[in-house]
């Protein structure tokens with residue numbers, strides 16, 4: 577392998593970084609748990625200082641660094657490609673997840689429309705589909721330039737299948753390619769899995785999954801994961817799905833099938849711009865009118881501290897949920913796992 581060596585100052589931890597790989601991904605591939613969230617340059621949780629060596633910045637001006645960070649010489653590990661051997665100063669190592677990320681080619685095998693602007697994309701990869709429920713992968717699109725994070729909506733499997741629920745963003749670079757240019761048989765590169773907002777089966781608490789928009793994919797995966805646990809019949813899950821209008825809401829069949837394996841699955845929907853909504857036939861409950869975090873608080877009431885929560889969606893949704901549950905509701909922060917789609 578051509579590449580460079582990276583030393584984490586003060587820890588004795590060393591790892592190799594292949595030519596063209598980022599500091600963060602090389603660390604995770606080597607089982608070194610550098611801290612991170614989005615892998616896209618947006619959240620800032622992978623900040624580090626370069627003590628020695630040279631790196632190329634993949635995304636100069638990424639929002640994950642403030643002007644103050646830049647003045648202090650801070651960089652983003654998820655956007656830094658070493659050009660030489662490097663010494664870095666990074667925060668305490670974070671948790672290492674079970675599956676180390678690998679890069680592989682995958683072919684688009686199906687596209688299934690779910691709503692007016694959301695579809696499920698199914699890819700078949702070369703080697704393996706190993707990931708924990710709720711994790712995400714980076715999809716490198718065939719134009720060779722654009723790469724974005726998408727959460728898997730299925731479970732790890734031996735059929736090498738990776739499924740993603742993607743919402744079209746008007747004039748979005750990646751989603752324009754996914755929706756308008758990819759055809760069945762088109763090749764992409766999938767790099768994953770990544771992310772810490774995955775199902776923790778050891779936790780003996782009922783779970784609550786909260787999906788905002790395309791966050792639905794990650795929450796499908798979590799529900800399927802809970803339903804596949806050996807003690808699924810003893811577990812109750814709650815799924816909240818939020819959208820702007822009723823047309824944004826989709827309740828996947830896979831979730832309704834998973835319900836049969838669980839003690840109970842309560843599905844509720846919330847629409848923030850509701851006007852004369854009908855009850856969803858699949859769950860028989862009229863949509864809550866308001867934001868999805870308000871629906872969660874309203875439905876679970878005084879019991880909100882008794883659950884473990886998983887959430888995915890736009891930052892406004894995940895931030896409002898975290899505020900409602902942790903700051904206002906008194907939930908211990910380590911009972912809430914979420915991915916912000918920033």
Ligand SMILES: Cc1cc2nc3c(=O)[nH]c(=O)nc-3n(C[C@H](O)[C@H](O)[C@H](O)COP(=O)(O)OP(=O)(O)OC[C@H]3O[C@@H](n4cnc5c(N)ncnc54)[C@H](O)[C@@H]3O)c2cc1C
Pocket residue numbers: 613614615616617618634635712723724725726727728740741742743744745747748749750751752771790791793794915916917918
């Ligand atoms: C952890 C995570 C999981 C996600 N899961 C899903 C999902 O399951 N379904 C879904 O529909 N969306 C998901 N997203 C959002 C997705 O990654 C895209 O941001 C979204 O599809 C819009 O992309 P676009 O290129 O079409 O839009 P654009 O408007 O062209 O791109 C905007 C997004 O791309 C990011 N971006 C811009 N430049 C770069 C760059 N050079 N490198 C990396 N990122 C860049 C921006 O931060 C912004 O979020 C997820 C995001 C994250 C962080």
Ligand code: FES
Pocket residue numbers: 611612613614615616617618619620621622623640652653654655
């Ligand atoms: S993980 Fe690097 S900015 Fe989010």
